[in-house]
Amino acid sequence: MKSLLNSELSMFEQTVNEFAANELLDGRQENDRFPFAPLFEEVLKKARAVGFFSVTLPEELDGCCMGTTELCVLLEGLSRIDASLAAVIFTDTLAKEIVYRSKGFLQLADFLPKVSEFEGTLFAFQAQADPAECASVSAEPAGEDAWTLSGKADYVVLGGIAHNAVIPARTGAGYSFFLVDLEAPGVTASEPVLSLGLHACPAVDVTLDGASAALVGEAGKGAEYFGRVAGRMNTAAAAMSLGVMKGSFEEAVDYAKERQQGGRRIVNWSEVRRILARMAVKVKAADMVVTEACRAEEDNIPGWELGAKAASLFAGGASIEVTTDGIQVLGGNGYMEDYGQEKRFRDAGQIRSLMGSTPMRELALMGKVLEGEPLY
């Protein structure tokens, strides 16, 4: 993404990299033991203090007015070391963007300044799914501007930390988003759900039993609101995949230059070097794809949203392959928690399914192409 970096963005990138090196690297293994180790709350608070949360929102909403490029620089840099913090920021941003883009500025402005503690500012969201597929919660009107929700919301990311969640629920033919107080009566959260990766970005299953909820925007417009943020957040997800790939590649190269087998450094075994080369090609290609996705959005090039979705699918798939090879280069050591490779392998798998399963997102993308959206 270097070609996008002006001096201001370079400074931001440096800040991100320093934060990741100083605050994430040493504690990565222990933080990943959550829920069997404490959550890295201090890191989250420091990340908020330096302005890593809500970067795309306006200043009045505690944000920095940044664009997708800045968001990607942030998420990629963090994911290089530990994607869990990036996933926390991604989830929170996705939830808030939906509210904001539903013309919910006032809703957020009314809400955010009232909370003092950090957890209160975080929003939880079912980030691992396409909201259209989260059909097991239904909403009923309960008077003017009031609704109640019932059903089960699976895998609400940050649900065990955040005080509030944005939950999709069926309203008539379509779905709508609702702002739910997770500590209100009628809301029950499970223990943290054990997962493949991103352990320090935990999730819970939430059961809603006539829980009060505030409608986000207008009823039945969930798909439209999600569509407004999907482009940007797809690029953001691609940036996370890219960061994980870069981390995996760099660790593999460093190890291969040191480790000896059969009397030679393994980087000098041509098969190992070829594995590294295949990793390098995918990392570089993903970097170019994410860069182009950011540029296309900045320049508002027609079809940029489709490009963002393609970027997410491409980088997600490539990150699975790269992190698999990233372990392989380190052999048995790559499989152990002492190194970062096994975590990256797990995190890549989890990032890939952000915002829905790969096959369904592929089908949706092709649907858009067939509807006439320009692919290139």
Added chain:
Amino acid sequence: MFSSSDAALLDREPRYDDITCSLASVNRLPAGVISETRELVAMARRFSDEVVRPRALELDRMKHEDPDYLPWDLVEEANRWGFYTMFIPKLFGGQGKNMPGLSYVLEEIGSACTAISNLIGVHYLGIGTLCGSWNGRVMNKVMREVAEGERTGKPCLVSLAITEPGAGTDVEEVDLIGRAKVTCHAEKVPGGYRLNGRKIFISSGHLSTWHMTIAYGDLENPAETTVMLAVRNGMEGFSFGRQEHKMGQKGCPASELIFEDCFVPDELVCFDSVQADKLSKPMKAITNQLLDYVLSASRAGVGAFGTGVARGAYEEALRFSQETEVGGKLLINHEWAQVLLAEMYKNVAMARLSYIETNYANGMYGLFKLLHYKPIFYCLRYTPQTFIDRFLKPFLEKDFVTWIFRKIYFDWQKPEQGERTSGWASLSKFASTDAGVKNSQLACELMGGAGVRTDQMAEKHLRDSKLLQIYEGTNQLNRLNLFKCLIGRSAPQSKVFED
């Protein structure tokens, strides 16, 4: 009529004998193997239903919470079910089930949990290594203690200790050992060896009583001075180090073994250059054969793990697709999902075929060949155990029995037989384990967000599967070994491991 020119045609690559191991086995295979295998698979499925599936996720969670936890309860349960003596020949006090049956059992249990399958399979890696030495006296001592452990309810497992901190891939290949940074030193002293060094990543180390330990008399010349020692818990100078914190297969500990001036008496030396002197081949060649015998059997086992985890992932994807609606209809009724499930089924079937063919090769030319010889198979099957224990067991202590075994296995084995089993074993190992990882990834892909949840099993299969591409020789080493065994021999200008 079969002419000499036909024979030449059949010697062309791929050589007829290499591609017809199963066909060649048809008449040699004792029919009893078939009914026995059916019983073994049924038993393994019962064990999976009653023991493995109810505990697999809990075991994974417990190890996540406490990395030092040891699953003694599961080992004791497997011991009660008889899994630790099941494939030990009756001659040595075991149940004497046919060895290829082990692979089917490992696949069955592995489809429910690779870690628990390992708790059984890795024991036979140790047993297989011991058997590869064909030292009748040590075999008798160790395997009868395993059988005693079953009778008393105190499991006696056997591990293989070969990997070292600085040497992993290269200690499994004789051509590389000479250049490896090995540190496990076996110094010859009066009455035995003094052992110093560390072993790492030893599967089931903390759970095992005996450790078949590979060390080297001369660290500068390990290929010519390889020593196999039977080290027992409690021996002075032997201790356990840490358990590794693994991504998956958490239920099966990977242990560090520490040897500090550990004295191993002569009667526990399974194999060394002194014993090899009684054979006609040089030490390096015998070490190569020994490793090939062991690895050709163990890699079929890893092929079965790979098949098992590929099948487990497939079965979870199939279950999920029958329970889950996407886009208004069940996932299983989406054409793309049907194609994906068919692809996964194919991966399982091809992986299984590869370990089956490898075991045919092992039965014809490898570690199992004596036991598959019909007269021996039926003799051991129908001879009462008391007769074996009273009249045959004493012979196993005799030097000439060890000598005969070794003559058959080392001196009389033709090079192409070793290449055939070793090549097939490597093929099965990397093909099956690649299939395991691939299917696990496909299952996660099909399940989307649900696929990342541990309670849906697919992600556990994914974590478990990745280790299979690494241990028992990385898949890269196994590809090179296949090249060496089945390709390079017909390309005289080729050199392996000299890149």
